[in-house]
Amino acid sequence: MVGLAITRLDLSASDLRHAASRSKSAAAARRMLALALVMEGADRATAARSCGMDRQTLRDWVHRYNAQGLAGLESKLPPGRPSTLTEKQKQGLIALVEAGPQADKDKVVRWRRVDLRDRLEQDFGLVVHERTVGKLLSALGYRRLSVRPFNPKADPIAQELFKKALRPT
Secondary structure, eight states, rough: OOOOOOOOOOOOOHHHHHHHHSSOOOHHHHHHHHHHHTTOOOOHHHHHTTTTTHHHHHHHHHHHHHHHHGGGOOOOOOOSSSSSSSSSHHHHHHHHHHOOOOOHOOOOOOOOOOHHHHHHHHOOOOOOOHHHHHHHHHHHTTOOOOHHEEEEEEEEOHHHHHHHHHSSS
């Protein structure tokens, strides 16, 4: 069996152990400790088994460490699904939300997700679920705001008199 070669020698085994103790990621710390064992002369199978991984997995992490250093040992999040909207469509949605609905054209006084969904379909031919519209708005920095109800027939003088009547004297 050919030994596992760590070609990056800027950190020693003790430096790797110290970096593992400071790491916020338990998985990355485990990988650093496995590399430290390899640098101290442990064979690949023993080092991998003691750190809870397969020896082939340890080999892959050694290659990433050799190429990228400590940053290569961090777990990388997958990129995820690409956005449904293009940049131009996002700008159009932002302009639509900022301008607010037009009462005569949109037949609403405030935007709801279903209304925006319908406008996205009209303007861009994009068919999405209303929950997707909520996620898009959240990603663009918008939050759902609900105003406190206001009765237009409320009497402010009567409200003040009521408050004064409740105050202990």
